[in-house]
Amino acid sequence: MNIKKNFIARNETFVCGNCTKSVEQIKYGGSYRNHCPHCLYSKHVDGDVPGDRLSDCGGLMKPIGVFTRRSGEYVVVHKCEQCGFERYNRIAGDDDFELLTRISTTPIFSKVRQK
Ligand SMILES: [Zn+2]
Ligand SMILES: [Zn+2]
Structure with missing residues (x-):
């Protein structure tokens, strides 16, 4: 069995x-709800491990892009509006697909971090 740790x-x-x-x-289409299927926003409640609920940020995480993994799995990129934290999340079967395809036309990876 393939057990995913840290998840x-x-x-x-x-x-x-x-x-x-x-x-x-x-x-359907997944068992891990971490974002809203209507607007695709998420919330910054996790620390380093998805699902750990260790972050006290609580900021809204904006969907900034969508990309496809080599396995064919769609991944949405969330960025916290409060602290800039980024995370990749798998999409769920009932996510607003039109919205997904709309944001996938925008640049997916945030620009190289400026220091
Ligand atoms: Zn929403
Ligand atoms: Zn945050």
Whole structure:
């Protein structure tokens, strides 16, 4: 069995901090709900490990791009509006696909960090 370490699956009902719609548990296409399927925003609640809930930032994480992994899996890039933290998240089966394709036409990787 292929056990992914450093990954804590969460599948909870929550209210989106961006569009205020309530988000149900995933019914299909994944078991890990970490962003809103309506507007694709996420929330910065995790530390280094997805699902650990160790961050006290709490900022909204904006979907800044979408790309496809070699395995064919779609990944959405989230960036925290508060602290700039970036994370890649798998999309869920009930995500707004039109919205996904719309943001995938924008540059996916944030520009080289300016210091
Ligand atoms: Zn939302
Ligand atoms: Zn943050």
